Amino acid sequence: QLWDEAKRSLEQGYALDNEEAETGVGCIGVPVLDASGKMVAGLSVSAPIARRSDEWIAVTITAGERLSARLGYFGGKS
Numbered sequence: 001q002l003w004d005e006a007k008r009s010l011e012q013g014y015a016l017d018n019e020e021a022e023t024g025v026g027c028i029g030v031p032v033l034d035a036s037g038k039m040v041a042g043l044s045v046s047a048p049i050a051r052r053s054d055e056w057i058a059v060t061i062t063a064g065e066r067l068s069a070r071l072g073y074f075g076g077k078s
Helices: 002-012 056-071
Strands: 015-018 024-032 039-048
Touching: 002 015, 024 056, 039 056
Parallel strands: none
Antiparallel strands: 015 024, 024 039
16 A cells, blocks of 8 residues: 555655644645756645645645756756
């Protein structure tokens, strides 16, 4: 199950914590990539699970993409 979840996270570009760490709290994690496309950091946001929405996920993904761009990563076009 863990392998399947890791594979799904890699394919979709983010990972979700669905109250595994703490009841009522969720988290989204996204990679931060350098100019070569290597993951050099991660960005995560935690909030009450009831507040999670597609917008929350999209904003976190965008923030990770912007951080990556500042490090020179442009979707494979460095």
